[in-house]
Amino acid sequence: MLALGLSTTVGLAADLSVKAPPPPAAPAPSPWDVAFGGAMMSDYNFRGISQSALKPSLYAYSELRYNATSTLQFYYGNSMESIDFANRAAAEVDFYGGVRPTFGPLALDVGGWYYWYPDGHFPGIVPADTAFGTPNITCSNLFVGFNSACNAAKADQSFWEVYGKATYTFNDYVALTGDVFYDPSWLNSGAPGTYASGILKLTAPGTWLPSGIGAYLSGEAGYYWLGTTDAFYGNIKLPSYATWNVGLGFTWKVFTLDLRYYDTNLSKSNCDVLTGDQNPTFSTGNISSINPSGFGSAWCGAMFVAKFSADLTVASNLK
Numbered sequence: 001m002l003a004l005g006l007s008t009t010v011g012l013a014a015d016l017s018v019k020a021p022p023p024p025a026a027p028a029p030s031p032w033d034v035a036f037g038g039a040m041m042s043d044y045n046f047r048g049i050s051q052s053a054l055k056p057s058l059y060a061y062s063e064l065r066y067n068a069t070s071t072l073q074f075y076y077g078n079s080m081e082s083i084d085f086a087n088r089a090a091a092e093v094d095f096y097g098g099v100r101p102t103f104g105p106l107a108l109d110v111g112g113w114y115y116w117y118p119d120g121h122f123p124g125i126v127p128a129d130t131a132f133g134t135p136n137i138t139c140s141n142l143f144v145g146f147n148s149a150c151n152a153a154k155a156d157q158s159f160w161e162v163y164g165k166a167t168y169t170f171n172d173y174v175a176l177t178g179d180v181f182y183d184p185s186w187l188n189s190g191a192p193g194t195y196a197s198g199i200l201k202l203t204a205p206g207t208w209l210p211s212g213i214g215a216y217l218s219g220e221a222g223y224y225w226l227g228t229t230d231a232f233y234g235n236i237k238l239p240s241y242a243t244w245n246v247g248l249g250f251t252w253k254v255f256t257l258d259l260r261y262y263d264t265n266l267s268k269s270n271c272d273v274l275t276g277d278q279n280p281t282f283s284t285g286n287i288s289s290i291n292p293s294g295f296g297s298a299w300c301g302a303m304f305v306a307k308f309s310a311d312l313t314v315a316s317n318l319k
Contacts, residue, residue: 029315030315031066031067031068032064032065032066032067033064033065033067033313033314033315034062034063034064034065034313034314035061035062035063035065035077035311035312035313035314036060036061036062036063036311036312036313037060037061037254037309037310037311037312038058038059038060038061038309038310039058039059039060039307039308039309039310040056040057040058040059040307040308040309041056041057041058041059041305041306041307041308042056042304042305042306042307043055043056043057043303043305044057044059044081044082044083045245045260045262045303045305047195047222047224047243048222048224048241048243048244048245048262048263048264048266048300049243049264049266049271049274049275049299049300050275050299050300050303051081051083051084051085051092052081052082052083052084053084053277053278053279053299054298054299054303055084057081057082057083058081058082059079059080059081059082059309060079060080061077061078061079061080061094062077062078062079063075063076063077063078064076064077071101071102071103072099072100072101072102073099073100073101074097074098074099074100075097075098075099075100075111076096076097077094077095077096077097078093078094078095078096079093079094079096080092080093080094081094083117084278085117085120085153085157085276086153086275086276086277086278087117087120087121087153087154087155087157087276088119088120088121089117089118089119089120089157090119091117091118091119092115092116092117093116093117093118094113094114094115094116095113095114095116096111096112096113096114097111097112098110098111098112098163099111105168105169105170106166106167106168107166107167107168107169108164108165108166108167109163109164109165109166109167110163110164110165111162111163112160112161112162112163113160113161113162113163113181114158114159114160115158115159115160115161116158117156117157117158120153120154120155120156120157121155152276153276154188154189154232156188157187157188157189158188159183159184159185159186159187159188160183160184161181161182161183161193162181162182163179163180163181163182164179164180165177165178165179166178166179172203172205173202173203173204173205174200174201174202174203175200175201175203176198176199176200176201177198177199177200177201178196178197178198178199179196179197179199180194180195180196181193181194181195181196182194182195185230186226186227186238189229189230189232189233189238190228190229190230190231190232190233191226191227191228191229191230191233191238192226192227193224193225193226193227194224194225195222195223195224195225196222196223197220197221197222197223198220198221198222199218199219199220200218200219200220201216201217201218202216202217202218203215203216204216204217212252212253213250213251213252214250214251214252215248215249215250215251216248216249216251217246217247217248217249218246218247218249219244219245219246219247220244220245220246221242221243221244222242222243222244223240223241223242223243224240224241224242224243225240226238226239226240226241226274236290237290238273238274238290239266239270239273239274239290241264241265241266241270241274241300242264242265243262243263243264243265244262244263244264245260245261245262245263246260246261247259247260247261248260254310254311254312254317255308255309255310256307256308256309256310256311257306257307257308258305258306258307258308258309259304259305259306260304260305260306260307261302261303261304261305262302262303262304262305263301263302263303264300264301266300266301267286267296268281268283268286268296268297268298268300268301269285269286269287269288269291269294269295269296270288270290270291270300271296271297271298271299271300271301272286272291272293272295272296272297273290273291274300275297275299275300277295277297277298277299280295280296280297281295281296281297281298282294282295282296283296
């Protein structure tokens, strides 16, 4: 009888364990995420040209992301940079969005970008008497072409572009990116522009540095094809140019310190044509058919830029 009682008890326990409900499944992760961050820069350099008159700039952004699948992401973002334009615009506000599909080691990014420069003022000039010491010279009698002794610039220099990028990650240490951007009216000048570049990034193995510290070396070579302006700027062919940069970066948690060298093949004369620098220098060597003023700008020359940034996502950093 004792053996029978034990056997029955064991059988009941087995039945109870089989019938116990399974633990609740973990909730599926949300397909939505938000990325955000900011940076302090010694200069805001955009495609080889200073946007902040060779002075420090602040940057902030936020980006809403929707992960439709593990290999397909849609996104919309806004960003803002402090600038110093010839038309006295002091900020660049960006609106952008697109889609990022991935195919194994190949990641694509296709979208559109709008650059808004609020609070610009026409004509956005450097007074001629500041340059030549001759107060009788005025903008009206010297204005010629895209640039003149007055460095005239439209009040509204906002423009939009479309882009495509492709990044192939060979392994944990090597990634190569190619990109193309097209804008029908660069800086609202009427001149179409196409920018293309290649970027190589080398990431240091984790064993090379103290725990938690990362490092990379990256370089970019690009070319900007620019077309002919509208009548406001004299229907002139803008100078196309090559640009390149190389830099070393260090990462720790969400922070990055990037130290980078930039340069272009633009002369000071052609740089002034493209930028309307409000503090140019005069030289007879700068005089050309598209720059009869003789003004020159250093905004497109060799420069070193230090950038300290933080980049976070809600899913990874705030949960």
